[in-house]
Amino acid sequence: MRQRTCERAPSVxxxxxxxxxxxxxxAELKDHIAACAFxxxxxxxxxxxxxxxxxxxxxxxxPAHLVWQKMRAQRQRQALRRATxxxxxxxxxxxxxxxxxxxxxxPQLWHMQPSQNSTSLSALSSGTxxxxxxxxxxxxxxxxxCLAFLGSRTNFRLHS
Amino acid sequence: xxxxxxxxxxxxRDLTAxxxxxxxxxxxxxxxxxxxxxxxxFQFLYEATARPIHAYLxxxxxxxxxxxxxxxxxxCRFLSRRPAxxxxxxxxxxxxxxxxxxxxxRWRTRHExxxxxxxxQAHSDDLxxxxxxxxxxxxxxxxxxxxxxxxxxxxxxxxEIAVATGLTAFSVRPLLFRARKKAAILxxxxxxxx
Ligand SMILES: [Zn+2]
Numbered sequence: 509m510r511q512r513t514c515e516r517a518p519s520v521x522x523x524x525x526x527x528x529x530x531x532x533x534x535a536e537l538k539d540h541i542a543a544c545a546f547x548x549x550x551x552x553x554x555x556x557x558x559x560x561x562x563x564x565x566x567x568x569x570x571p572a573h574l575v576w577q578k579m580r581a582q583r584q585r586q587a588l589r590r591a592t593x594x595x596x597x598x599x600x601x602x603x604x605x606x607x608x609x610x611x612x613x614x615p616q617l618w619h620m621q622p623s624q625n626s627t628s629l630s631a632l633s634s635g636t637x638x639x640x641x642x643x644x645x646x647x648x649x650x651x652x653x654c655l656a657f658l659g660s661r662t663n664f665r666l667h668s
Numbered sequence: 669x670x671x672x673x674x675x676x677x678x679x680x681r682d683l684t685a686x687x688x689x690x691x692x693x694x695x696x697x698x699x700x701x702x703x704x705x706x707x708x709x710f711q712f713l714y715e716a717t718a719r720p721i722h723a724y725l726x727x728x729x730x731x732x733x734x735x736x737x738x739x740x741x742x743x744c745r746f747l748s749r750r751p752a753x754x755x756x757x758x759x760x761x762x763x764x765x766x767x768x769x770x771x772x773x774r775w776r777t778r779h780e781x782x783x784x785x786x787x788x789q790a791h792s793d794d795l796x797x798x799x800x801x802x803x804x805x806x807x808x809x810x811x812x813x814x815x816x817x818x819x820x821x822x823x824x825x826x827x828e829i830a831v832a833t834g835l836t837a838f839s840v841r842p843l844l845f846r847a848r849k850k851a852a853i854l855x856x857x858x859x860x861x862x
Contacts, residue, residue, distance in 0.1 A: 512845060525823050549852045556855055557820040560727050560801045567732050569722035572714040575740050576707050582744060 514546040524554040594654045601650065605643055705747060714743065717760060720822065721767050727821070728771060728813045730805065738774065742767045761824070764832035768814060775810065804854045812847035819844060 520541060523533055530538070541547045613636070705713075718739065725735035745766045746759075754762070805813060818824045818832055829844070830837040 521820060521823055525821075549848075552855050553816070553848060553851050554820045556801055556804060556851075557816060560805060561723055561817075561821045563801065564723040564726040565719065567722075567726055567735075569718045569739055570736050572711040572718070573707070575714060575718075575743060576710055578740050579710075579744050579747070 511544075511546040514544055514550070516540050516544065516547055517550045520547045520550045521554050524551055525558060527558075594651065597654055598647065598651055601647065609639070710743075710747075713759075717763055718743075720760075721763055724764065724817055724821070725767060725771065727805070727817050728810060734771075734774070738767055738770045741770050745770070758831075761828050761831040764818065764822075765834060768833055771810075800855065804851055807854055808847065808850060811843070812850060815840070815844045815847050816851055819848075 516537070519537060523537060533541075541551055721742065722735055722739050725738050726732060729735055729738075742763060746763055749766075750759075750762065808816070814833060815829060818829045822828075824832060826840045826844070827837050829835070829840045833840070835843065
């Protein structure tokens with residue numbers, strides 16, 4: 509049956525990764541590799557992957573300052589998007605409020621008798637002021653919640 | 669600063685462990701915001717960790733532009749999502765995990781292929797060996813490349829591979845065994861191949 513593992517395999521990987529030439533391996537490990545099919549295979553695979561890594565490492569990563577600048581730009585875009593999100597939410601709420609208010613106010617004006625106009629208008633205007641104040645408080649509250657929520661969604665800070 | 673030697677035995681780990689405490693606990697930074705990072709601190713972190721991750725991304729994708737993009741996004745995610753007070757030693761598998769997840773997302777959403785072009789451009793003096801690497805990498809699935817790279821280039825244990833790939837430690841063993849078997853067959857000398 510095919511050997512599934514060998515307890516010496518980690519030592520073979522470590523020795524191969526360290527770059528020791530096969531001739532310089534400890535004699536005892538060399539003997540084991542020669543006698544163990546699993547470790548022979550392990551050594552071959554490690555050598556090939558190390559070779560792949562050497563090729564990959566010939567391409568250096570982009571410099572840190574460049575990545576930092578890109579990250580800052582991305583961070584700014586995110587902040588802008590968050591701010592715009594809040595404005596969008598508030599615009600939708602404002603539009604909804606305008607529709608609801610119009611739907612409530614216009615039918616009342618339509619059914620109003622001319623004699624009732626003065627008293628009804630003052631009642632309506634005091635009601636409107638009340639609703640306006642209430643809506644303003646609600647809008648401020650919702651806006652604060654929205655900002656606090658969007659602000660809490662990131663703990664990503666970059667110092668300039 | 670060339671802080672780490674990618675192929676040197678465990679040097680990547682040692683330097684990561686040295687560099688990150690200086691970042692996690694910069695003088696005077698606690699009073700304000702422990703997650704904040706200035707450019708110099710980022711540079712320390714980056715130089716201690718970026719090379720092996722970049723090589724991993726190139727090894728898996730074979731494409732420099734993808735590797736560069738994913739690397740940058742990896743650090744963005746790391747800075748925004750790393751748990752507060754994360755022990756320095758855990759940064760490495762955590763960064764590999766973010767990079768692996770980003771790569772998978774990319775393959776899933778953009779249906780990118782993995783032509784492994786980079787291996788064509790390499791300046792290897794051993795052409796046969798280079799062709800072997802190319803042939804093996806192309807024959808393996810991305811998941812198999814990931815597992816084998818982490819095990820045989822990074823020297824990670826099964827537990828570390830599980831953290832870096834998001835798999836369970838239990839499933840790493842059979843998956844790695846299968847990938848290894850496939851790679852071993854591909855790498856056998858001509859006469860020994862089935
Ligand atoms: Zn063995």
